[in-house]
Amino acid sequence: MQNHQFRLTSRPAGAVQRSDFSYGSEAVRALVEGEVLVQIKYVSLDPAMRGWMNASENSYMPPVGIGEVMRAIAAGKVIDSRNDGFAVGDHVTGLLGVQEYAISSGQGLFKVDAALAPLPLFLGTLGMTGMTAYFGLLDVGQPKEGDTVVVSGAAGAVGATVGQIAKIKGARVVGIAGGADKCRYLVEELGFDAAIDYKSEDVAAALKQHCPNGVNVFFDNVGGEILDAVLAKLAMGARVVICGAISQYNNLEAAKGPANYLQIMVKRATLRGVMVSDYYPRAKEAITDMAGWIRAGKLKTREDVVAGLESFPETFNKLFDGSNNGKLVLKVA
Amino acid sequence: MQNHQFRLTSRPAGAVQRSDFSYGSEAVRALVEGEVLVQIKYVSLDPAMRGWMNASENSYMPPVGIGEVMRAIAAGKVIDSRNDGFAVGDHVTGLLGVQEYAISSGQGLFKVDAALAPLPLFLGTLGMTGMTAYFGLLDVGQPKEGDTVVVSGAAGAVGATVGQIAKIKGARVVGIAGGADKCRYLVEELGFDAAIDYKSEDVAAALKQHCPNGVNVFFDNVGGEILDAVLAKLAMGARVVICGAISQYNNLEAAKGPANYLQIMVKRATLRGVMVSDYYPRAKEAITDMAGWIRAGKLKTREDVVAGLESFPETFNKLFDGSNNGKLVLKVA
Structure with a gap:
């Protein structure tokens, strides 16, 4: 063989x-x-x-x-x-x-x-990808009902799951993605409250429009300029979940760090990462919830x-x- | 008048x-x-x-x-x-x-x-400076006995207080400062375990030498390259306290963000800021402790x-x- x-x-x-x-x-x-x-x-x-x-x-x-x-x-x-x-x-x-x-x-x-x-x-959704979204959002991001949750790479496998779980938990959800089709998908099919097309829109201006009270939870898959733009719009006490930095992985030079990181101090925010392997012992909890949501048509x-x-x-x-x-x-x- | x-x-x-x-x-x-x-x-x-x-x-x-x-x-x-x-x-x-x-x-x-x-x-020490050091280290940094605490701007007013309080709490303390005189002062007069002269030493190599088990708490007053160097040496579960970024305040261009920020994820670390005004209601606690330590000769x-x-x-x-x-x-x- x-x-x-x-x-x-x-x-x-x-x-x-x-x-x-x-x-x-x-x-x-x-x-x-x-x-x-x-x-x-x-x-x-x-x-x-x-x-x-x-x-x-x-x-x-x-x-x-x-x-x-x-x-x-x-x-x-x-x-x-x-x-x-x-x-x-x-x-x-x-x-x-x-x-x-x-x-x-x-x-x-x-x-x-x-x-x-x-x-x-x-x-x-029923594997690492879903668990990363589930524990990163709920355990690290800790959204409360009515919070504004922003997710980057929102049409990606992790991002789309994060946004839908945030909706299930009663948050207002804004996704950042590249292209009109992806943005339409987020709002029309997944029920996001708004989507920002970073390829055609001024992300800072769009965040100001869609997050008038600032960003309570930011789940970042992208890094780079998008991370900086969201850091500038954090609400007081915000939680920033670092899941990845896909904009930086192919960089030939050193990765670009978030120039606005002092906003973490100004806004009394917390920046933490999510490593899915830390949550393996709690896998069943995530799989059970997500399989249920999929069955109920709440999680696509x-x-x-x-x-x-x-x-x-x-x-x-x-x-x-x-x-x-x-x-x-x-x-x- | x-x-x-x-x-x-x-x-x-x-x-x-x-x-x-x-x-x-x-x-x-x-x-x-x-x-x-x-x-x-x-x-x-x-x-x-x-x-x-x-x-x-x-x-x-x-x-x-x-x-x-x-x-x-x-x-x-x-x-x-x-x-x-x-x-x-x-x-x-x-x-x-x-x-x-x-x-x-x-x-x-x-x-x-x-x-x-x-x-x-x-x-x-009995004002904002001392309170910033006290609450930033103890409330945000939460050093445990035996932890390695690194502080940048260590010979400055906040940094010198942070390092001494960390010693009082049983931590191993490494200060980063500019110049041989300041480094001597930290070790010989303030009792730091080690000092790194960023003007004459390779900070990354010196951190490796003085923090063989990694950095459990980093109290940063400086930002820029020093922040990046310490992020690369975090221990698992580290706490990074952002107090300031004096290396960046006079920058004509945009501030330099920490390119190594993904280490926060890799090392399951937390990055938070300290804003002294949040602690005004607890001022007495800090002043009482620090006045006592000054009287006892433990805090210079x-x-x-x-x-x-x-x-x-x-x-x-x-x-x-x-x-x-x-x-x-x-x-x-």
Whole structure:
């Protein structure tokens, strides 16, 4: 059995290129005691993966080594097992990599109920993406009823979930996204109170218009100029949730820090990050709530499923040019 | 009676210049019911004053208006009163301005016991400066015994107090200051565990050496590159206290934001500011503790008293070139 896979061969400068990877195949080896063989069906493409490709010593995970299979969360089916915890036919998710088959020790491998929802949903709203939104907003952002919540990257997988949960919790929600179609989607389909198109609007002026009482919670996926614009509009006692900085990940120069950070002091605000792995022990709480909201029609999900493992480098770059629509997932043929 | 005073006549670009102010005198008018006349003895010179000179709409106080007396905290003696709360001979502090005499409604005017300590101390360790250090460190920074606390601007009035309180609370304390003399002062006279001279040392390398387990609490008065260097060395769960950004106040371009701010996420850290005015209701708590520590010889204070109101613009700039030693105060002749 041949396993096609992407291995990292050089550290990308800026946007990733096909030449930063090798795409090859090798035979799947036999399992040893305790191992599980997973046939991967879907690979999750997440902005964080760009950071894993860098040689940073200050990240929350070691970088992917040169020559290693590119790290990614994926979902698949157990097709062989020498681990009592997993049976052939089980559906699982975990850090299985950009490849067709993965051998796992079982550690960090989660069983999911494929009868409950389509497999890609366990990479999105019912997976890390949803948990990041859920705990980042509710645990770190702590919106109160009537608060104004602003979310950047609002049409992205995390952002769209954050905004809808904030609505469920009674907040007024303003999304920042790129393009008229995405903004229309946020307001008309997801029920956001307003959307700001950063590609065509003056974000500062639009924030002033849509957030007359300032911003109580800002959930930031983007960083850069958008973070600065929102910092200038914080309400007293605001909570700023740092989830990512997608505008900065492909930067060749040093990332741009938020020049307006002193507003944290002026507005008695708090800036904290969200790391989804800290919330694994509370996963059930999030999944139960979100599955319920999905069933009740209060939480809409959207997956952007692109077929073909071999398109990985080009498909991954859709995250950064804003051309994906919803949770980006690679379907393994 | 003639009152000499500095009025702001233009908004400074970069470091303040004498030509940004008018220095003149006018007759002191008669008091109306409820007012107090204060003869100013000492004017406190604080970095925050630089911000008050800018036309920012996003500050915690409105800017000083063009033509208005320059805002400053000062200490003096009541020499006339039509307010039952204040008697002739009372010593007071408040936002009295860069001038010889001030008329106050009594609001924001605090009586101090001049028998307890010399008047300049009520502008320093027993005033706003000390309270900023006390509440910023203890309430926002929350050092635990054995924590590594780093403070920037460590030889300044706030920084030196922060470091000593952190020592009293059982922390390991590393100060960042400019110049060998200041560093020697921190270690030899104030008992800091280590000091880093940012003018002659590689701050990142020195932090690595002096904070092998990372930085649990960072109290930042400086911003800019020093903030970035410390963010890269945070320990898990660190607290970053933003008190000021003296390296940025005279910037002609936009302030430099902390490029390493994503470390807040990676290290599950919290970034918050300290605004001393929020703690006025708890002033007694700070003053009692600090007066006790001063008496016990655990908390050393140093005032840099410069004589002559008329030297205000040049003396003020000592805050920014690092040539002051301790709490900078102007003595009114």
